Amino acid sequence: MRVAALIVAAGRGRRALQSAGTAAPSDSGADETPKQYRQIGGAPMLSHAIKAFSAHEAVTDVLVVIHEGDQERYDGIAAGLEGALDKLRPAVVGGSHRQDSVRSGLEALAADAPDQVLIHDAARPFVDAALIQRVVESLKTTMGALPCLPVTDTLKRSKNGIVTETVDRAGLWRAQTPQGFRFQDILDAHRAAVGLSMNFTDDASIAEWYGLPVAQVEGSEANQKVTTNEDFVLAEARLTGTTRLDGLRVGSGYDVHAFGDGDAVVLGGVSIPHDKALSGHSDADVVLHALTDALLGAIGDGDIGMHFPPSDAQWAGADSAVFITEALRRVTERGGRVINADVTILCEAPKIGPHRDAMRSRIAELLGVTLDRIGVKATTQEGLGAIGRGEGIAAMATVTISLM
Template sequence: MSQKSVAVVVVAAGRGERAGSAGDTVPKQYRSVGGQAILARTVEAFVSQPNVSWVLPVIHPEHEQRYAALGLGGDERLLAPVHGGSTRQGSVLAGLKALAPLKPDLVLIQDAARPFVPAALIESVIYSLGAAQGALPTLPVTDTIKRSLDGAEVVGTEDRRLLHAAQTPQGFRFGQIFSAHMRAASVRREFTDDAEIAEWAGLRVVMVPGHRDNIKITHPDDFARAERIISGDTRMETRIGTGYDVHHFTDGDAVWLGGVEIPHNKRLMGHSDADVALHALTDALLGAIGEGDIGIHFPPSDPQWKGARSTVFLRHAGDLVAQRGGRIVNVDVTIVCEAPKIAPHAAAMQGVIGEALGLSTNRIAIKATTNEKLGFIGREEGIVAMASASVEVPRVD
């Protein structure tokens, strides 16, 4: 993409009441983290980027003195702030109108309450606009999402594999998003973010990988996390878990291994689908977080698991890691058998495991070996699988 002018709208017109404790009247964007106001950190994250042409803060009309007290300045790319509207959508439109005379090629729209946006993420959003009309950073959703009509009763479960949490900056071609915002202002609807306006206007919006430190400071507890990010003390520790499983053969025509059905002249005997690879991996994840083994969570005596796909067990283990505030770093599975051949199916296994755990395939290893015709494996009486998993979880002192 040839060099284009890039403007940034920093949306800072909210009152920031949710982030304050009782009696605290300082809006969150003006509160200090690591000795510097959140808004100042956010503005400087963009002013420091050589490919950014202008940065325009949009502030609340009552916050002029607070903004002036930040002492921002010294860079001609930082424009004088403009006043926002009564809603975030109105504030963004005010910023776009103020930028219109400059005729920027691209515009990034950033929440003031995200002060830790990495330079690489900014560059990634800008780069993606070379081929797309809109770009936004996202993170895959790891929690199970329930749907409720009244906030009390569950009526359904969303497919989290299709869900992604949006971050900012959200980037667009200036003329297109300005036009979309002008049209959106004329309808009786409040959009949740600028990407939704772009989608509504028919623009093509692509996703780029977000960053877990690119947090939005919304609630009081977020300030403690922000301080940990600044200090470099995320208070995470690495845990290692291992798993082992074995199943013997019986009459059949296929085996399930790593979530993939492989044609064979036998099948593995078990209460569920007898997928030794996923059983071993599930145990490795459970072991890493001290949650026992697969039999505790899915006892073979329970008829509901009769014939169940082992991806159910694996997703459960992944959910438990996420509920601890952790993340899976990598997993490693070794399958020991004389037959069937594993190598032709390894990539498919990586795909199944990656989908179940929200992992990229470069964090998933599938290996296979024979037992050199020794023992019950060598006699082709069964299959063994071993697995290890590395996870990061918040440290508990």
């Protein structure tokens, strides 16, 4: 019985280079190494999957599907894989979509076809021998085998940012790889699916469409997919037993503005009715100004005054969201993403409590993170100093970013 492992490593992994909601840079100085070639535990992520399948006694062949521009990167990995070379076939070039890449790999294997094939994503470096064995064992009695884990979180459906219903999670499972099949069956299914407009997100979905029964086998919580920069930090910690503190940066910011004439203040992107307004060249939002400085400080890129000087007329009355957006772009260019932000507002009035959640929501939206990663607090100065006398408002901000 010959069992081939087909490892798909032809993607670009763009999400690992960006923060949520932002585009990955194409001409920046950020490290744009595709994620499968980035280091985890002192070795490229792809190498971990190759070693796992090569070391398994049931696996007779290992074939990796790569991007057309990655041959040199791949050759560097393969040359250092002692003990894996006997099973490792020459890599083949994939296509523009995962489905095309898998089919390219299957066609390459067809010249000397195995009995079974295990199709695995290179972004899952923690596949272990026990999981591989469960899939192989299942294929003795089934045409397809899919490792799954139960969905344990409550599921919601939303529209335009508003939750519309709770989805029943009974019978729902999270699919993993490797997904195993009898070789000729899955090759025939992929060939039949060429040219269809259907969105096949994995090989089990192609098998289902083709009419191949796919059995469920027990997955592994350890077999997590590495997608974002934060995933890389966690993966590094798991493999080395330490936290990659060198990939974490902390920045702080402070801003203060005096009161002037007006009927509202803008704090954290939220307009709050008040008998005065804050005086400044832009909208004088001390919260977003402090956050901007914190973002810039985390990457050592100057301050808000350097990038948005008050002497420049274009910033007169500007919405401070533009400052946050530009600072976040600079973070993203360096391969960073925001982990969390915390703000303290110093003022006697207005009351911050009623507007706290609105500010948190707006800041979370601007930074591309979930609400639970944003803190907004307020305190008075107990009548001390200019803030205590009600002459203005100040804000302090701290931001943590992952910079890989």
